[in-house]
Amino acid sequence: MSRALGDRVYRGEMTRRDFLWLLSAASASVVVPTISGCATHPVTGETVVVGLSEQQEIALDRQHAPHQFSKDYGAVQDDRLNSYVSGVAANLAARSHRPTMPYSYRALNANYVNAYTFPAGSIGVTRGILLQMDNEAQLAALMGHEIAHVNARHTAQRAGQGMIASLVVSGVAIAASTSDRTAGYAPLVNIAGQIGASALLASYSRENEREADSLGMAYMTRGGHSPQGMVGLTQILVQQSKEKPGLLDTMFASHPMSAERYASMQAEAAGKYASMASVPLNRERYMDNTAALRRLRPVVEDQQRGERAMASKKLDEADAAFASALRAAPSDYAGLCLMAKCKMAQKRYSEAHSYVMQARRAYPGEGQAMQLAGITNLTLKQHPAALQEFSNYERALPGDPNAAFFKGVAYEAMQDRGRAAQEYRRYLAAVPQGSQAKVAVSRLQSWGYLK
Numbered sequence: 125m126s127r128a129l130g131d132r133v134y135r136g137e138m139t140r141r142d143f144l145w146l147l148s149a150a151s152a153s154v155v156v157p158t159i160s161g162c163a164t165h166p167v168t169g170e171t172v173v174v175g176l177s178e179q180q181e182i183a184l185d186r187q188h189a190p191h192q193f194s195k196d197y198g199a200v201q202d203d204r205l206n207s208y209v210s211g212v213a214a215n216l217a218a219r220s221h222r223p224t225m226p227y228s229y230r231a232l233n234a235n236y237v238n239a240y241t242f243p244a245g246s247i248g249v250t251r252g253i254l255l256q257m258d259n260e261a262q263l264a265a266l267m268g269h270e271i272a273h274v275n276a277r278h279t280a281q282r283a284g285q286g287m288i289a290s291l292v293v294s295g296v297a298i299a300a301s302t303s304d305r306t307a308g309y310a311p312l313v314n315i316a317g318q319i320g321a322s323a324l325l326a327s328y329s330r331e332n333e334r335e336a337d338s339l340g341m342a343y344m345t346r347g348g349h350s351p352q353g354m355v356g357l358t359q360i361l362v363q364q365s366k367e368k369p370g371l372l373d374t375m376f377a378s379h380p381m382s383a384e385r386y387a388s389m390q391a392e393a394a395g396k397y398a399s400m401a402s403v404p405l406n407r408e409r410y411m412d413n414t415a416a417l418r419r420l421r422p423v424v425e426d427q428q429r430g431e432r433a434m435a436s437k438k439l440d441e442a443d444a445a446f447a448s449a450l451r452a453a454p455s456d457y458a459g460l461c462l463m464a465k466c467k468m469a470q471k472r473y474s475e476a477h478s479y480v481m482q483a484r485r486a487y488p489g490e491g492q493a494m495q496l497a498g499i500t501n502l503t504l505k506q507h508p509a510a511l512q513e514f515s516n517y518e519r520a521l522p523g524d525p526n527a528a529f530f531k532g533v534a535y536e537a538m539q540d541r542g543r544a545a546q547e548y549r550r551y552l553a554a555v556p557q558g559s560q561a562k563v564a565v566s567r568l569q570s571w572g573y574l575k
């Protein structure tokens with residue numbers, strides 16, 4: 125990001141790079157104390173090094189999960205599907221080693237194929253992966269696998285290995301002499317920087333994956349599901365990775381997949397769980413509960429095509445694919461947001477704004493459209509409206525310092541230096557370094573607020 129971003133935003137002259145950056149600007153800034161300590165593995169009883177206490181797991185989860193879910197266009201507005209996914213998963217979590225963690229589950233509007241969990245059990249499954257499965261046992265396998273990551277404390281262990289710290293983006297300020305030395309932890313180093321939710325979702329090791337498969341299999345069978353569900357799920361993923369590798373990139377980045385995982389699940393189903401061979405897969409129940417989603421399959425496929433085209437900068441092709449999706453499902457929230465981003469990338473700001481406002485109406489409480497509306501209003505020089513939308517966004521999804529930065533840009537454009545300075549300061553308090561921080565500092569300096 126060059127220092128002129130602020131200028132370009134309010135002159136409506138953003139470059140394609142600016143847009144790509146703006147569209148990915150949902151990363152939150154947090155303070156993560158990195159603490160090494162030992163804990164007992166809840167599953168094996170062995171002593172393991174963990175980097176996070178349970179309270180910290182919960183705090184990180186609460187801070188990051190809502191942002192990631194919004195990035196994935198929020199939970200589907202299909203109560204039946206959400207409560208079905210939740211019901212299947214909650215039954216397994218209750219039989220897990222950490223039954224009292226604050227689990228929550230939702231199907232997400234994102235089209236790519238993935239499922240993920242935050243360290244305290246905020247779990248999301250995309251409509252992309254729900255469309256790949258065809259029975260309840262597979263869904264139970266997927267949820268069992270994610271619940272297993274929470275139980276084996278894989279994120280906390282990665283934090284113990286310094287993973288969280290190493291994932292902090294460049295431009296990190298390490299304040300070694302921070303205020304909080306009272307907690308009894310030593311050494312205690314607070315790292316203030318931008319950690320996207322994706323840092324918490326970054327890749328598990330193959331060892332973690334094997335453990336999550338095996339433990340997930342234990343939970344799902346305790347919950348009364350056929351072990352063939354896990355075999356079927358790993359088979360689908362292996363097959364998909366050969367046929368449509370791009371679609372599953374994110375899934376495999378976080379959950380490494382291999383034919384070996386499929387083979388070992390087959391072996392467990394035929395060995396340890398052989399007595400459950402005749403348990404039904406519950407295909408009908410899955411089909412009934414996903415009926416509304418499955419009617420959207422062509423819409424999801426159009427959007428997947430459009431997203432691939434966007435990623436390879438074929439904007440006309442992307443536009444056509446999103447338009448086709450919207451003809452079939454005019455108020456599909458993900459479709460409207462995607463079309464808005466595509467129009468922005470084409471510098472068709474008024475059209476972008478109109479799609480964003482349709483998205484706002486289609487899903488009033490969802491944060492991403494508020495953020496996008498703030499940005500489209502900035503491009504159209506509707507500064508008071510932009511401020512309103514960024515405030516809405518901050519209420520809906522607190523913790524994204526970019527909102528403060530853009531409010532600063534809007535106030536600056538309105539010649540309100542006092543309020544602009546306040547917002548730039550608020551941004552700097554959260555993100556002291558980086559290209560936007562430089563913009564903020566240079567404004568504060570040239571206005572005499574900073575020496």
Ligand SMILES: [Zn+2]
Nearest residue numbers: 328333336379
């Ligand atoms: Zn996994």
